[in-house]
Every structure is written in C-alpha cells, then in structure tokens.
Amino acid sequence: MPLPTPFHRRTSALCQSQEWREWSGYLSAITYAPTHDIEYSAIRNAAGLIDISPLYKYEIHGADALALLNRIMTREIGRCKIGQVIYSPWCDDDGKIIDEGTIARLHNDSFRVTAADPNLRWFQDCGYGMHVEVRDVSAELAALALQGPNSRGILKTISPESDWDALKYYRLLKTEIGGIPVTVSRTGYTGDLGYELWIPAAHAEVVWDEIINAGRDYGLLPAGLAALDIVRLEAALRLIEVDYISAHRAINRAEEYSPYDLGLGWTVPRDKINFVGWRRLRREQQHGSSKRFVGLEVDWLALRKLFMRADLPPQVAGRTSRLGVPIYGNGIQIGQATSMTFSPTLKKYIAIGTVNRPHGLVGSEVEVEITVEYERKRAPARIVKTPFYSPKRKRA
C-alpha cells in the first residue's frame, strides 16, 4: 500500500494513464499522458514538472556537520560554500558505493543531503560521538523537479523578486512561491537546464498550482518516471538498483561497485584522507579497478536489419529498458548493458553499462544482445563518450 506524496491530489487528477509505480514506498506516476513521449518532449523542448518527493532527504546540523560529511563522502565537502550544492557518492570501508546524492550547504554548519536509499542509520552511526544531529526530513519536505529550457522562464514568472539569471549551476536560492518559503537548487536528474524545489510538505499544493498555472504559457507538462528515465539515460546518469547495487544490498562481490567502476573516479580526490573507504580507493586508484563504466551506441541500421529479416519494424524499448543484457567483445561476454533506450533527440539507440577492464575503451566495437521474435541476436555497437546529450543551457 504505497503512500500518497504531498502532491497526490494534484498528480492523481492529472494521471490519465493510471500507470503508477512504487518509489520508496510512495505512489509515483509513470506517465500522466497515455504515452510518455509528449512528457519527454516537454522536458527537452519546453519544461516538465516531476514529483520527486520520494527521495530521501536528511538534514545535518551542528559544529561537526562538515567533519561528518567529510568522513562519509568521497568528495571534499569543505569546497562547498554556503548556497552551493555538491554531488558525491559515499562508500563502505571496502570503497564500494553505498549510495550517491547531492549535498547542499544551507549554512555554515547545516547541510541537506539527498539519497536514493534510507541512510539515516549510516549517517548517524558514522557521526557517533560528534557534535552533530542527523535528521530525516524526507516526509517534511516535498520536492519537485522543474526541468527543461523553459524552466527558468517559469520561475521568473512566479517568483520575479529572485535573480534567476544569477543562480548558477549547482547553486542554491531561497525564495517564496505563492507565499510559501521554498529552497530552489539548480540541479536535476535530466542533464538539462533545470531546478529542484524543496517545499514544506504542508504547503506543497500551493507551489504545484503556481508552477502549473504559470507553466501553461511555457508548454509545461507534468512528467512521469518513464520520461525521466529516458532523459537521465541521455545524460548517462546512473540509477541505483538498475545500473549498480548499493554495497549495503549487494549479495555477492560482482554486484558491488567502486566509484572507479562506475566512472565516478573524479569524485575521489587524490589528497583526501580518512573518509570511509579511502584506503581501498587509494589502492584502487593506483592499481586500477576491475570494471569500467561505458556508454554504448548501438548501430541503428544494423539493428533495423535484424528486425527486417523477421519482417518486423525495429521493436526496441520505447521506454528505458532496465533488463540487463550481455555485452560481447570478440564473441565473449565482457559485461552488461543495464539501461537501454531509443533517444528521440539523438535518434540513436543508447545504453549504459559496465564491462570488465581492459575492455571498453572509447571507440571500441562490441555487440549487445537484442531479442528478435524470441530469438537472441547480437547487434553491433560502439563504446562512446558520455554523456550522450549535454546541452550548453544546462550550465549557462
């Protein structure tokens, strides 16, 4: 019995498809429209509004807040100034990723962390004996992602007092929307220009209404998880439980991933010490990791041919397929593609996954498994640089 999010009265009235799924115990729309494609287009060409309230949110306050975060996170959190947001994974002692999220510095000794999995106990236990309080604010804070090229215009309309042009990528701003105090961060999971709004749950609907009303003139649509899953893959953003397994849930070694395995080596500074997992990560940085995160472009014409031979049009995942399929190099399996989709913007069939090193250098030719009429085939593909899609406006 999933719980309604603070926006449920609004989202359920709009959800024509009646397609819902459970996200961290909450009910989330997969699409609002009968199919997701117009929602996808809205995010890339106008604006989309996504209810991301089910994210876990923690507030960390106290004299040792920074020290605690530096103990937990791989990245140097001291670099994060007040009003700034920083992305970081966090690991266990073996240097395997537990989860990842954004850390917003609200005040000198006060931070807000987002997470995909529950982490209250981990954060509290890591802070044992420190002057710090870790609070789970997941239920108190509703959250919306307003994403797409027109998102800034919408914010300007509903909150003209704030200087939206001055709000830089991964920065934070406090404002009022419909009289409700809202924190807005220029962050998102779409790889596009976009914002995330952190709203007191009790007043969530007021803010929703303001955005939807103003959004009418900007082509705004509410967007569900299906559209989000495509844009995040175009941006090559990993998804926990799909592209990797949390070290706290992994059942065997193969399911565990270090930041280096996931292409997140850049989040592990060479000079930072004494954070959880640092020794193992130092060793891995010196000796190399065993896996490599890859982006794949499947040869669309070759793929088409495989289907045509069976007299079929290419039947590929319209949505993002989360069924992992093998990646082959020279005929042997070298890894797996974990998320795959047709990118409507790029007109390419793209995937992310992991392969065993030394395989997976950018430019190398591989094959991925494709099922045509119950028969397993292999389609040629190339390892490419990620993200697949990253418009200038994201940071501009």
Add this chain to the structure above:
Amino acid sequence: MAKKYDAIIIGAGHNGLINAAYLARAGKKVLVLERRHLVGGATVTEEIFPGFKFSVFSYVVSLLRPQIIQELQLPRFGLTILPLESTLTPLPNGDYLYRDSDHYRSLRDIARHSARDAEAYEEYNREMYFMAKAAQPIIDNPAPDPASLKPGELFRLARLGKNMLNMGPERLYTLAKLLTMSAADFVEQWFEAEPLIATLSASGIIGTNMGPRSPGTAYVLLHHYMGDIDGAFRAWGFPKGGTGAVAEAIARSARAFGAEIRCEAAVERVIIRNGRARGVVLNSGEEITCNVVVSSLDPKQTFLKLVDPALMPEELVQDIRRFNIRGSSAKVNLALDALPEFSCMPGKGNHLRGAISISPSLDYMERAYDDAKYGNIPRRPYIDIIIPSMIDPDMAPPGKHVMSCFVQWAPYELNQGTWDERREELGDNVIDTLEEYIPNIKSIILGRQVLSPWDIEQMTGLSEGNIFQGELTLSQLLFLRPAPGYARYRTPIHNYYQCGSGTHPGGGIMGASGRFAAMAILRSR
C-alpha cells in the same frame, strides 16, 4: 512369527515415515510401526471437537528439506503449503508492531517505533540470509566428525571449512557471534525497539529451556531461519490440512514406494541376538523379525528404553542420560465461535492470516522464563499464535475458527502439584493473557485443549515433551547430537539405527534426519 522385513521403523513421525519412504524407494521391504492410531507424531492434525481440526502440536513449516519434497514427490501425494502473510506483535498499551509482505508498509510500521530500526531491518535480513546460506550445508549434510582422521571425514570438514571461508571475514565473524551469543544480544546489535527485539529473539527460545538472554540461543534463532520452503528463504508456511497433512503426504508416498505402515502397534523392545538387532517385540507380545531396526524416537528411548542399556558402552549410556531434553513448551488449542477481535487492530485483516506474537518486550519474555525456570506456571507467557482457519478455511466449520497457541515456557516438572491437577491453570493464564489483547476472546471459546509438556510426552512419546527430541544448543548439535561417535545414525548395536530429530541436524519438521539415516543404512547394506 510374521514374515521377515528388510527394515522396521519404530514410530511414524515425519522422520520415521521419510526414512521408510527412502528405504522403500531403494527397493527394501519396509514396515513402520506406530504406537498411536494415526501417523504424524508431533505433526498430527486431529479433530478434537467435531468439525474443528487442530494442528495439535506443531503448526507451521519452513525447514522441510526441498530434496525430500522433490524426491518423495510430496506435492503429488497431497502436500500444499499456504503462505503465512504477516507477523503482528500486539502491545499492552494498545499499540502494535506489524510486518507483512508489503515491504515499505512494514518498514514504516517499524519506523513508528524506531526509524533506525527500519533501516537496520533490511541489513539484518540480508545478514541472516548470508548466515542461513552459510549454515545450509550443515543441515544438508551428515555431520562431519572433527575427531576422526578418516579421509572421508577430513574431506567433509574441508568442504565445510571452504564454504565458511568463502563467506568473507566479516560474515564469518557474524557467524561466530551467532553461534555463541544470546538471541537477545545478537538481535540488539541491530535494533533498539523492544517489541521488535523481543519478537525476533523469540525464534531463539522455541523449544528451549532458556531465556532470550541465555547465551547460545542465537543459534536456535538461526535454526529457524534456515528453511527455504517453496524457494523463499526463511519463509514459514501453513500446510493445508495442518501439519498432519505433511505426515500424511509422506505416508502416501512411502506406501506408493511399497512401505507398510501399521498403526496401534507400539514397540516394547528391540530383539537383539549376538549384538545384532533381529526384530522387535510389540506391547501385544507379537514378534516381528527383520534385518535392520530403525528408531525414530528420541535418544533417551532409543538408547535407554527400547534396548537394554547394559548392551552398550557405559560412557555412551551416561552421555545419553545427560543429554538435555528438558520440556519447555506447551500448547493451547482453541475452537472459536467467531474471529478474535484485537483491540490494537480491529476487524478481519491480513494480520489474522499470519503469526501473532505475544512478545511485547524482552523483560516480558525473561519474566515468563523466570516463572518456568523455578517450576512455576508462567502468569504471562510468551505465546506464538496462528489462526489456521483463516489460512485454510477447511480447518473449521464455516464462520467458525480454530486458534493455535504455542506457549513458552512451561516447566516439565512443577514445583507444586502435578500437571494432571494443574493443567487448566496454564490454560487460564494463557486465556487471561490473550484477553489483554483480544477483549472478546472469552466469549467466543467453544472448546479448549491444554497440553502441558507432560501431556505432550504422554501423547507423542517425546521425552519430557521436548519438541525437538533434545534441545538445539550448540553442545547438542552436529557431531555431538546425540552423543560423540553416534552422530551418524548408528548405535553400538549392529543394524540398529536412529533417525529421529534427536540426531543431526535436529528438530522441527525438517526430515533431514530421516533422510540421512536412510542414506547411511543403504550405504552399509
């Protein structure tokens, strides 16, 4: 003199029946002799009040080995396992702790008691999955003897050792803790909410004359987590028709393989000539001869009663005398006119289709244990309840219900009076306890059956009423069960074997003992 059998199995509990089925399957001519009028032993289902079927003693299954279900084709012979949906722990203050298959809902309910515990719950479950997986080879193989230098034994040991090492160091440490700690201390490494700690550690004291804070009980907890009935690790289910249906399915399978089963045929003693078992004598005086005799009774009876102890090494006799088989469990079965109404969760919901655990706190549990420890009837016992008729409607007439209350602890020996005089006092205490959570309970009881450890002994033959034919403490497991040198189903007497829960890997509706014993017998033939 009757016709001669290859093997006679004493006792038609599930282990005796499984043993017979495997021997018959290998082409042996097999006879099972059962003292009672029906098969099943501690698993019987009986219609005590007309129309109301009680799973009289045992009530849920999980440990029954998948090999047995497959090899004896039990589904074909009628075995159906129905899911148990939930676990409810009602609390004296009107609150509750409720968990069911709705993952997030369960986590939210735990979080009401402790947000940290909700997170720890997933970690705990994962850890216990690893522990059960590590321990499974132990219950799926005969116990290796570390004192033996035979190549076969060393190989078995090495295989077990390798399996342990493959776990990785952290898990090996957890396993070491699990083998040595008390259930409560073990569970408290993760949790802080009393009802959760008490309910989880309750698995560690089932059938054991120890409290949740007694060291060694963590292993018993693991024992209850090792099942994987229908492919679901740790899940417990209710057999359609009660646990008696498990024994009946096995009996049908055994008969299909050619085994003969005779009820109301109590064995008086085993006939031994020249150090070899030759047959049995029934209470009626009838003698039946055979090549192999297998006892499914507990070690006290197998070694000290069915044969003359003088025929055995004195040290073994002393070991068996010292084997701990203290009865500590009782059972109250109720025939109900209507459904019980829980004040914490009124109405008819999924909470009535699962386990209901009266275990509000560790102190509550320890106090119940303290009463029994000194020979008293506990005023407020730990009770593990299920309502079988909610899971299998055929257990009671339409609209009526049966309720199974497993009670821990009840001493085998009272410090005052006898169980025959005081049995109903225990029943009253249980009903008074229930009334604190189910206000309508007294008004809906149509009939009740109270079974003290002494009654369990009288009815099933289990010495002292110990449900596992001997406590599942580490000192009585593996190569020590029931005694060093005799953990591999043999006895000092040629062709006289043991196959009950008193042997490795121990009690519960598991069947491994019966199966391993059959394998040992067939190998030596």
